[in-house]
Amino acid sequence: SDQRDLDAHVSVCRACPRLVEWREEVATTGRRASFRDQPYWGRPVPSFGDPDAEVLIVGLAPAANGANRTGRMFTGDRSGDWLYAALHRTGYANSPTATAAGDGLRLSGVRIIATVRCAPPANKPTPAEKATCAPWLDRELRFAEQRVRAILALGSIGWDAALGAARRLGWEVPVPKPRFGHGAEALLGAGDRRPVRLVGSYHVSQQNTFTGKLTEAMLDEVLTRL
Template identity: 60%
Template sequence: MTTQGPGQVASLTELDAAVADCRACPRLVRWREEVAQVKRAAFRDWDYWGRPVPGFGPEDAAMVIIGLAPAAHGGNRTGRIFTGDRSGDVLYAALHELGLASQATSVSAGDGMRLRGVRITAPVRCAPPENRPTPAERDTCRPWLARELQLLRPTLRSVVVLGGFGWQALLPVLAATSWRLPRPLPVFGHGAVVRLPATDSGPELSLFGCYHVSQQNTFTGRLTPAMLCQVLGAAAEAAGLRPRDDVPEPPDG
């Protein structure tokens, strides 16, 4: 188990460190560690991360992108969400096109990638077998996402959810944090937009739905780069981020 629970951390840096130590779900622990030992042949020379994968992006992000869970040979290998797999290739290329990422590809945690005003995270932090977390695993992981959004609350203005799983996982988190959900609850759909009023006298939150950037969607044309950029661009504007602005280059060294 972790040495610090979600409620004990005071910053996103502390949260990310605590997430990486979590061992709360036995099935996920076994799977992620098995994958890290057996490896995929193409990555046999890699030292796999094999732990829960924290969120990625600045602590004052105005926009959050929420996926599903790390990929077994992507985030579980590299230690960074949506990094080292085909889904990440599509997502980071779109963010770079919009001026929200410093480069178009994300291959490792040390590749110099920087995000501008955007943080990427997931409702489940461990790679699940067959990319299918159980409802119990989703609910066990929920406090991490809730605390992450609480810490981002001063600057957070928009959220993009990639896929129906993330949408369903996020709604109770939003309701328990600082925003009021409409009744009936909003239904996931690509291009869905919901404005959520705050319950703490703060600004509202703009919630966007987008098909997941999985190969099942991108290879079949269900989700095209143009469709993805359209949703991400709208969410960036709602967050006060101007798409296609230059992203500062990472410092030398």
């Protein structure tokens, strides 16, 4: 399928020198001690979930020892523990846990996509890296264009990436630019297609979940709204 073709192409992308170096360094000499005996993926991480999803979740980037290790979005890290538990509570995932590709986890109705597909140092991609990876997001959105009803942006980087992709696809984006916030919402596009709801959520990173900035109830609420 087109989606499988895209996944195969993205998985060998080497367009960002700094990220290629980092993803591979972490995967070889830089493995976390507890994962030292495991193979690491060490490549761009393709999107994951239902290929016919009406809801897209746009995250930030793979975690160095999470998706950069397991090769699957939000799999094998604390952020993913939070996200998949919530997706299970709200009926989008068949299991509350994600450990590795091949664990039987399936999503229905949602697909998870990264803004930047390679693990960045300190989880912080540069503006140039975000721009370089943007065409991959555009292609995901173009596949989904006829069916997508809502996009959940995890964090302001996902929010800005979704707005940028929407503009490049020729969807109508409100002016001035809608501001990101937890629970923020904007309507994108018009024409012959029903508008796409863009919904914001604080990112599921430990920085937010450990501090209580993002609670389970807050995450369930935005997921339920979709």
